[in-house]
Each structure stands twice: as structure tokens, then as C-alpha cells.
Amino acid sequence: MRAAVPDDEPIDLRSDTVTAPSAAMRKAMADAEVADDVLDRDPTMRELEERVAGLLGAADALWTPTGSMANLIALMSRLGRGESFLAPQGAHVLDFELGTAAWLAGGMPRPLPHDGGPGKVTPHAVRRAAGLDPDQGYGSYTALHCALLCLENTHNAAGGTVTAPEEHAAVAAAARAARLAVHLDGARLWNAAVALGVPPGALTVGADTVSVCLSKGLGAPVGSVVAGSSEFVEHARRLRKMLGGGVRQGGIMAAAGLVALENTERLAEDHALATRLAAGLRERGWRVREPQTNIVLVDVADLRGTIAAFGEAGVMAGAIGGKLRLMTHRDVTEKHLTAALDRIGEVGPASTGSPGGPPAQFSRPDEPERPARTALG
DSSP: OOOOOOTTOOEEOSOTTOOOOOHHHHHHHHHOOOOOTTTTOOHHHHHHHHHHHHHHTOSEEEEESOHHHHHHHHHHHHOOTTEEEEEETTOHHHHSSTTHHHHTSOEEEEEEOOBTBTTOOOHHHHHHHTTOOGGGTOOOTTSOEEEEEEEESSBTTTTSBOOOHHHHHHHHHHHHHTTOEEEEEETTHHHHHHHHTSOGGGGOTTOSEEEEESSSSSOOSSOEEEEEOHHHHHHHHHHHHHTTOOOSSTHHHHHHHHHHHTTGGGHHHHHHHHHHHHHHHHHTTOEEOOOSSSEEEEEOSOHHHHHHHHHHTTEEOEEETTEEEEEOOTTOOHHHHHHHHHHHOOOOSSSSOOBTBOOSOSOOTTSOOOOOOOOOO
8 A cells, every 4th residue: 555645745736847757768868879969960859850740740840948949930930020820818829938929930919719618719710810701801901911820739728628630620721721821839739639539640630830848748857849841840940040949969858758758648647637636626615627638727716825825735736827727747646636635625615714724715805816826837
């Protein structure tokens, strides 16, 4: 029988980016064959890029240090100054990448409401926003030219919601009919594929470029990959260098990514733990959304107060979109989940409190709600 989690051990549910490299990753990194990737192309990095391209159904791919850089490279390759791009409201490229889409890629962001469900947009919304609806009065030479649609699967801020292959393909087709390029931010595309029981490439149909992350969920310490045509990747290498993302012996980092790709199926365990966590919280009176993957969103009135109370009880939580966010990941086990639920405890009728008693979920009538913090990972 496994020992219980020690009382002084914090349980970190802030993000699936907090995992430490596994022993297998550390060994692979130590043993990796390397070369100067800027001069000669690092062989281990090239192996990773080719493998990811194959998984995504793309001609080629490029490793980047971060997912934000991968997205930025894709947007820079498609946007010109005086052009706009569309993205679902709350998308990572809109709210969590420090405005680089407008600042460096030169595109004016235009958020689309989730008219197709949490984190999703419909083909009609894309056609309308792209200016194909005559009732909108678009078409004047003074209007911004819309050049790109950026989708996200899973959608982080919506709670890790999944877009199915047929939904994605329909929206991508509408974008292409409107002469828009399509970029898919697939930071957690692996989660979507596992949740739906389909290969990742089934979720990229119609996309010109796709980014995927190796440090979210899969446990690598660093790295993302952006994929597309051979011509795109050739240009993307120049853009990566322009942004300071050229690396020397990058195989040390790519080796961890190769190990990470061997463990995508275990993401189902994270999803199952998230479902159990949501059910346990609901049993204790918390207002919880049913997770589709590994992100659990909790509706609370006093977000900062609740996060602080969780922390005092030994459960580290985050926030996004005004909701408390808890995420399961490789380093969270059943015993951690049981301990976390015990520490959080039930919601009581009082307006203040802490886990182990009544958590601070309901604001006092005479106390204004404090602004929410947002999570980036």
C-alpha cells in the first residue's frame, strides 16, 4: 500500500508545465548525438522535427524553444502590416503572448465569440468576420484586410475543450474559401487526439501551419515544434534566427522531446484524474465544469482569496479567464488527488474561510470582488 502524501508536501496543480524531466529523458539528453544546428543541423533535432512532421501530416517542421515563438513564427509568415487575423476569444495568441501578434507580426487581432461551444467558432462566424457577409458592409479599401484564422485545440482558457476532426475541417474549409490562411495552435493537440481517439494528423486537416508543445502534458523540460510546407519551414528558420531562437547543440533538448512523444497515450491517465478531481470537488459543493481533458475550471466569486486559501492548505492552483484552474499532469498520482481533495474540503455557507473548512467562494455583499490573476501555461 502506498504511503500517503506527507502533510508538508505541496500538491502542484497550477499547470501541466511543472513536471520534472523523467529519468529516461535525462539519460536521453545526456547520450544525445549533437551538432551545431545553426551551421550543420543537429541530427537529434532533425530526427525530432521529421517525426513531428509525420505525426501532423506536414511536409516539414522546425523546433523552437517555446510555443509562443512557434505561434509567432507562423503568424509572421502569414501577416503583413495593415492586415488582421481572427482567433477564438481567449485564445493563447490573443491573451497570453504579450501582444506579439500585433507588435512583431504586425497583425490586428479580431476575437471571435464561441458560437460553436466553449472554445469553438463556426464556419458561419468565420465567413462573416472575413467579410463575405454583404450585410456587414465590408469590402472598402479603407477596411483592414483579413489574412489569417488562428485556431486552438485544445482551447486552454475554455477549460481544455476539444475540437473534433469534422468541426475543425469545416471551419478550416470556410477560412480557405474566404482566402484566409489557417494556423492551428496545437499546444495541447496531443491531449485532443488522445481524448478523441484519433491520430494528431486527423486534427490538422486544412491548416497551413501547426504548432505543438512538448513541455505541456508530455513532460519535456523545453521545446515546441511548428510544422507546415517545406517552403514555410525554410522561411521559419530565418524567422527563428531573427527572434533569437537559433541553437547550437540543440539535440540535448530535442532528445527529451523524442522521449516525450513515446508517452502521448498516457495523457489518458491525466484526463481520468481530471474527471475524478472534478467529481470530488462537485461532491464537496464546488461549482465545477466537466473537463474534456486535463483542465478543471472552478467557478468562484473570490478568485484570489480562494487561490490563497488553497495554497495555505497545500494545494497550488492557478487561474484563467476569471476561473480557478486545476490541472492534472504526469507527476500527479491517485494519492496526490486524494490528498488534494481532503485538503480542499467542502464549501461552507460562510463567505470566507479556507480549505479544511469553508473555502472563500462567496464574496461578502459589501466587499467588491478582487481582479483575477491569469495563468499563462
